[in-house]
Amino acid sequence: MRSTGDVDLEAFRAEAHRFVDFITRYLAEGEALPVLSRVKPGEIRERLPQAPPATGEPLDAFLGDVERLIVPGLTHWNHPSFFAYFANSSTAPGILGEMLAAAFNANAMLWKTSPAATELELVVLDWLRQMLGLPAGLFGVIQDTASASTLVALAAAREAVPGLEARRRGLVGQARLRMYASDQAHSSIEKAGIVLGIGQDGFRAIPTDALFRMDTGALAAAIREDRAAGYTPFAVTATAGTTSTTAIDPVAGIADVCEREKLWLHVDAAYGGSAAVAPELRFVLDGAARADSIVVNPHKWLFVPVDLSVLYTRRPEVVKQAFGLLPDYLRTPEEEVAPNLMDYGVSLGRRFRALKLWMVIRAFGHEGLAARIREHVRLARVFRGWLEADATFRVSLPSPLSVVCFEAAFAGRSVEDRDRLNLAVMERVNASGDAYLSHTKLRGRVVLRLAIGNVRTEERHVRVAYDRLREAALALA
Numbered sequence: 331m332r333s334t335g336d337v338d339l340e341a342f343r344a345e346a347h348r349f350v351d352f353i354t355r356y357l358a359e360g361e362a363l364p365v366l367s368r369v370k371p372g373e374i375r376e377r378l379p380q381a382p383p384a385t386g387e388p389l390d391a392f393l394g395d396v397e398r399l400i401v402p403g404l405t406h407w408n409h410p411s412f413f414a415y416f417a418n419s420s421t422a423p424g425i426l427g428e429m430l431a432a433a434f435n436a437n438a439m440l441w442k443t444s445p446a447a448t449e450l451e452l453v454v455l456d457w458l459r460q461m462l463g464l465p466a467g468l469f470g471v472i473q474d475t476a477s478a479s480t481l482v483a484l485a486a487a488r489e490a491v492p493g494l495e496a497r498r499r500g501l502v503g504q505a506r507l508r509m510y511a512s513d514q515a516h517s518s519i520e521k522a523g524i525v526l527g528i529g530q531d532g533f534r535a536i537p538t539d540a541l542f543r544m545d546t547g548a549l550a551a552a553i554r555e556d557r558a559a560g561y562t563p564f565a566v567t568a569t570a571g572t573t574s575t576t577a578i579d580p581v582a583g584i585a586d587v588c589e590r591e592k593l594w595l596h597v598d599a600a601y602g603g604s605a606a607v608a609p610e611l612r613f614v615l616d617g618a619a620r621a622d623s624i625v626v627n628p629h630k631w632l633f634v635p636v637d638l639s640v641l642y643t644r645r646p647e648v649v650k651q652a653f654g655l656l657p658d659y660l661r662t663p664e665e666e667v668a669p670n671l672m673d674y675g676v677s678l679g680r681r682f683r684a685l686k687l688w689m690v691i692r693a694f695g696h697e698g699l700a701a702r703i704r705e706h707v708r709l710a711r712v713f714r715g716w717l718e719a720d721a722t723f724r725v726s727l728p729s730p731l732s733v734v735c736f737e738a739a740f741a742g743r744s745v746e747d748r749d750r751l752n753l754a755v756m757e758r759v760n761a762s763g764d765a766y767l768s769h770t771k772l773r774g775r776v777v778l779r780l781a782i783g784n785v786r787t788e789e790r791h792v793r794v795a796y797d798r799l800r801e802a803a804l805a806l807a
């Protein structure tokens with residue numbers, strides 16, 4: 331009975347078993363579903379009740395409604411033929427970790443509000459650091475997303491500007507700050523600038539070379555020019571695995587510039603960083619050990635369910651200086667001897683995310699994680715090989731990790747036609763339900779991307795994507 335208002339625990343147990351059966355079936359058989367949802371805008375909303383239930387409903391009605399109302403409106407990110415954006419995975423140990431986190435409902439804001447949550451986070455992030463080949467002494471803290479990790483890193487960078495005291499004084503009437511990233515950097519960097527009061531004018535995009543890597547000479551020149559114009563340069567974000575093409579900026583060269591100019595170096599390895607669990611792919615983090623901060627997203631390519639991003643920093647004291655704020659009601663006797671992780675980010679309340687990362691690392695082991703990453707890189711190479719052997723397609727950029735950028739050639743057609751036709755090829759493949767991929771624009775031209783990153787993706791899934799692409803390109807030629 332509902333003496334507490336919550337569901338009776340025996341009813342919970344029975345329903346939880348049905349939910350787990352559903353999840354298991356979804357993971358085992360979900361690939362029969364179209365990857366990309368076929369609903370029209372507003373369709374799901376219309377089918378849902380427009381007012382909340384006045385009285386409680388029995389739990390056993392929920393799963394049927396999920397199947398009937400929600401599943402058709404899902405684009406299946408956990409599908410082995412999901413190749414859009416950066417494909418990711420929610421694996422079984424990660425799902426179990428999420429279940430436990432919800433059951434404990436621990437808030438990892440202070441050490442005292444759940445010592446295990448804070449201490450597991452510290453330990454598991456040190457495991458991850460070791461697996462990535464990063465140096466000892468880095469302090470790691472979990473954030474929800476890379477956007478948040480980068481915001482926190484750049485806030486610390488702003489805090490480190492001598493004499494600025496932005497935290498106390500704000501920025502009005504102060505020095506005009508400038509920060510830098512390549513013209514291929516993720517929009518989260520510019521957005522952090524907007525939030526931090528640096529403004530879009532305070533963000534300068536540095537040109538990239540033919541392979542979309544930051545031009546270090548252009549960076550040094552921009553800093554010189556900005557100083558001469560009265561700006562205060564303060565931070566550079568290098569990207570290890572850009573969103574469009576997975577280009578890897580020359581981080582060591584950028585670190586030289588940052589050291590010379592005394593600028594904070596942040597490395598955005600949100601996607602690429604995970605590759606470093608495979609020792610032969612550690613080149614992705616070359617030079618990153620010299621950074622002041624690094625972001626890696628286990629929720630992108632390390633088989634942990636969304637959301638879980640990790641911010642590493644050599645300078646936790648600066649991050650704490652930027653974010654630490656201790657009202658009386660949050661004071662604890664342990665604050666001098668144990669970290670309160672609320673001091674290293676925007677949110678006070680913090681989900682117990684470390685559990686799912688712990689479970690994924692334990693279930694796969696370092697070698698198991700490296701093996702999956704390696705397999706994804708191999709699959710990308712296989713796909714690329716098919717394209718290269720087929721005059722229907724053109725591949726002009728390197729694929730250092732698990733993403734292949736390409737276009738359908740449409741020989742003899744104008745540039746504008748090729749762009750339009752490539753988008754049409756993509757729409758056709760996506761509408762087939764057999765694969766889902768996305769596009770980008772490089773120097774104004776449409777390029778298609780196939781991103782491999784789901785733990786259940788096999789060569790046969792990649793082959794179907796290739797076959798559908800080929801059929802679509804030939805049909806539209």
Ligand SMILES: Cc1ncc(COP(=O)(O)O)c(C=O)c1O
Pocket residue numbers: 416474475476477478516518569571572573598599600601627639
């Ligand atoms: C290189 C890079 N950085 C940052 C982000 C932002 O990630 P998040 O969604 O975790 O904020 C992305 C997202 O794809 C990315 O590709």
